[in-house]
Amino acid sequence: MIMCSCNRIGSGTLKSTIAAILKEDPQAVITPGRLFHRAGYRFTCGCCVELITELIDANLHTQAQANQGE
Ligand code: FES
Numbered sequence: 144m145i146m147c148s149c150n151r152i153g154s155g156t157l158k159s160t161i162a163a164i165l166k167e168d169p170q171a172v173i174t175p176g177r178l179f180h181r182a183g184y185r186f187t188c189g190c191c192v193e194l195i196t197e198l199i200d201a202n203l204h205t206q207a208q209a210n211q212g213e
Contacts, residue, residue: 146194147179149187154198156182161202162209173199 144154160182164171175195179186186192 146198147184147191149191150179150184152179152182152184157195157198158202161199165203173203175199 146152146154146157157178160178161173164173164177164181175192176186178195178199
């Protein structure tokens with residue numbers, strides 16, 4: 144699913160980026176800006192920020208638990 148139409152970023156890319164950030168630092172605070180920066184993108188119009196925030200919220204707990212189980 145495309146999460147950011149300006150950059151054509153899919154949810155899979157963002158989910159894997161969240162996982163990578165949390166693997167390095169399980170206590171990391173992930174914001175949409177940090178996530179985009181890490182993935183190598185920049186916000187253009189910003190219309191996707193709310194959607195990206197929801198994606199982060201939905202995946203944060205799941206990814207943290209998965210990384211602790213490794
Ligand atoms: S839709 Fe993501 S920056 Fe425009």
